[in-house]
Amino acid sequence: MKITNITASLIEIPAAREFEYAWMPGERVQSIKFTLVRVFTDEGIVGIGASHEGRDVETIATIRSWIAPYLIGKDPTQLEPLGEILTFARPFGPVPWLVSQALCDIVGKVADQPLYKLWGGSRDKILAYAGPCKPRSTEGWAEVALQLREMGFKAIKCRLHNLTMREDIAIVEAVREAVGDSMDIMVDANQAVLLNIKGEHPRWGYRRALETARELERLNVYYLEEPLYIYDFDTIARLTRETSIHIAGGEWNVGLHEFECMLDKGAYDIYQPDVTQTTGPWQSLKVGLLAHARGKLCIPHTWGNGIGLAGNFQVALALPNCPYFEYPFDPEVYPVSHNQGMVTEPLVIDEEGYIHPTNKPGIGVELDEEIIQRHTIATTDSF
Ligand SMILES: [Mg+2]
Numbered sequence: 361m362k363i364t365n366i367t368a369s370l371i372e373i374p375a376a377r378e379f380e381y382a383w384m385p386g387e388r389v390q391s392i393k394f395t396l397v398r399v400f401t402d403e404g405i406v407g408i409g410a411s412h413e414g415r416d417v418e419t420i421a422t423i424r425s426w427i428a429p430y431l432i433g434k435d436p437t438q439l440e441p442l443g444e445i446l447t448f449a450r451p452f453g454p455v456p457w458l459v460s461q462a463l464c465d466i467v468g469k470v471a472d473q474p475l476y477k478l479w480g481g482s483r484d485k486i487l488a489y490a491g492p493c494k495p496r497s498t499e500g501w502a503e504v505a506l507q508l509r510e511m512g513f514k515a516i517k518c519r520l521h522n523l524t525m526r527e528d529i530a531i532v533e534a535v536r537e538a539v540g541d542s543m544d545i546m547v548d549a550n551q552a553v554l555l556n557i558k559g560e561h562p563r564w565g566y567r568r569a570l571e572t573a574r575e576l577e578r579l580n581v582y583y584l585e586e587p588l589y590i591y592d593f594d595t596i597a598r599l600t601r602e603t604s605i606h607i608a609g610g611e612w613n614v615g616l617h618e619f620e621c622m623l624d625k626g627a628y629d630i631y632q633p634d635v636t637q638t639t640g641p642w643q644s645l646k647v648g649l650l651a652h653a654r655g656k657l658c659i660p661h662t663w664g665n666g667i668g669l670a671g672n673f674q675v676a677l678a679l680p681n682c683p684y685f686e687y688p689f690d691p692e693v694y695p696v697s698h699n700q701g702m703v704t705e706p707l708v709i710d711e712e713g714y715i716h717p718t719n720k721p722g723i724g725v726e727l728d729e730e731i732i733q734r735h736t737i738a739t740t741d742s743f
Contacts, residue, residue, distance in 0.1 A: 361470070363436050365400040366428040366459070368420040370738040373701060373731070379693035382495040382519035383550040386559025392699060394665045395419040396732065399436055399462040405469045407436065408727060409461030410667035411454070412636040417738055422453030424740050431459070436466045439642045446640070447615065455614060460640020461671045461723060468674075468722030475722060476677035479645050483677055485714040488687035489515035489546055493694050501531045502538040507691055514713035515544035515582070515684060520572070523562050529575045536579050544582045544684075546608075552590040553612045564588065566595055573603040583608040583630055596627045606630050610647075611661035613638055619647045623654050632661040632686075633675075636668040641675055641723070648679040657681050663688045666700030666707070670725040673707060677717060685715060702731050 372393045379389050395411040411419050426449040434442060442463055446456045468475045476482075490513045492504050505516050518535060520528040528547075535545055549572070551564045564572075569587035576584055583606035588596050590612050600607040608630035613619060616639060619631060631651045633644040638661075648658035658681050662672040669688065676682045687709070688699050700706035703725040705718050718724045 361405070361435055361437065362402045363399055363432050363434055364402050366397065366423060366431060367400075368395055368397045368423045368740045369732070369736045370417060370420060371396050371702065371732060371735050372737050373698070373735045375693070375698060376695070377693065379494050381493050382521050383548075384555055384557055385495065385521065385561055386557060392665055394667070395458060396667070396727075397423060397458045397462050399431075399459065399466060401436055401466065405466055407462035407464070407466035407469065407722065408667060408725075409458035409465065409671065410636060410665050411458045412634065412664045412668060419454045419456075419458070420738060420740055422449060422456060423459060426452045427456055427459055428740075436463050437470060439463060439467065443640065443642060450614070455637060457636055457638075457640040460642060461635055461668070464641040464671070465722035472721050474717055474719055474724045475641065475674040476717065479674070479678035480680065481678060482680045482682070485710075485716045486673075486676055486682065486685045487514055487713055488709050488715050489513070489517055489544065489684050490687050490689045491517035491519075491548070492690040492692075493519070493688075494690055494692060495519070495521065498527075498530045498534045502534040504691065505535045505539050505543065509539055509543055511691075512709050512711045512713045513543070515546065517546040517548055517585075517686070520547050520549050521561065523560065525568055525572055525575070528572065532576060532579050532581060541580075545579070546582050546585065547576060548585040549587050551588055552586040552609055566599065569599055570602065573599065573605050573607070577603065577605045581605060585609060585632070586611070593622055593625045593627045597625045600626060600629055606657070608632055608659065611637060615639055616643050616646055620650060623650055623656065628656065630657040630659055632659055634661040634668070635671040635675060636664065637661070641671050644672070644675045645678060648675060648681065652679065652681040657683060659684050659686065662686050664699070666703040667723070667725060669700065669707060670703065670723045673715065673717065674723055687715065702728055704728050
């Protein structure tokens with residue numbers, strides 16, 4: 361089997377209403393934007409992958425100039441040598457892992473199996489946690505927790521973005537009081553990378569992270585995500601040692617070597633690679649298994665669109681050390697029809713809060729071609 365062509369398209373699907381992410385105060389979000397890659401083969405199998413979020417035409421240009429010419433003619437199932445080509449393309453543009461996702465999709469389609477069954481098949485369903493994304497008042501968080509519980513969710517991730525710790529803890533107290541022990545609570549501080557933010561955003565140091573962690577322990581919170589700067593491995597490791605709550609992170613770290621370094625230092629209890637953002641699916645699997653070998657958990661990060669979600673889901677199902685799966689959903693501003701609207705069979709929870717795979721081969725999704733066509737704003741052929 362040989363790769364005959366690689367195309368990339370920029371897709372932008374308008375949101376039903378404008379909203380703001382809790383972690384990007386002051387930035388108005390009007391759409392879901394991502395790059396879609398298709399890898400074509402001489403046997404008619406087509407692999408698909410998507411970026412986390414749109415970087416306009418930069419991702420397309422990187423694929424066209426630094427990746428496609430070196431992959432065309434190669435066997436797409438050779439994940440290691442082809443993965444090296446992607447790794448070496450990395451310094452020239454945005455992360456190219458969406459291409460890796462398309463190659464892995466082909467591997468599954470050749471075998472006519474979903475990837476998780478080829479890669480360890482640890483489970484056939486997994487508990488979802490919902491991570492509502494818009495900023496809310498203390499009461500708003502308690503209300504959305506109850507709403508999610510009503511829908512069947514067994515866990516919620518709260519976003520802590522207040523200027524004071526007192527306000528942050530009030531949110532978690534209100535949620536705990538509302539749901540009692542019927543839900544697990546996670547919290548995300550989003551301190552690893554402070555994005556280019558227009559609004560006001562707190563900057564945590566070790567002291568705030570430690571004091572927050574102590575309060576969260578009292579409230580029996582399952583994990584604290586991204587309490588400190590992405591590369592402050594030693595300080596993160598110190599926090600992990602000095603607290604009993606799980607410390608989680610890794611969604612912005614890139615490549616196997618960074619994760620290995622973090623594992624060596626004992627940086628986190630829970631590692632959160634993302635097949636679109638940190639490594640491709642094949643490398644994410646290795647990150648998860650390395651974590652497993654050290655007695656650590658791996659709960660992939662995911663956000664953005666139904667294609668990346670599906671790739672991360674395959675890795676989560678494959679891994680023996682993945683107790684939960686992040687489910688991008690906000691009943692008010694981020695419905696399934698929006699973030700998974702581009703695939704024909706969205707992943708949804710059952711009445712007990714589990715997500716089940718589609719059992720389609722590869723990453724397990726088919727594109728809704730009509731939606732993709734309608735919202736394509738640039739392609740490899742555009743320039
Ligand atoms: Mg996060």
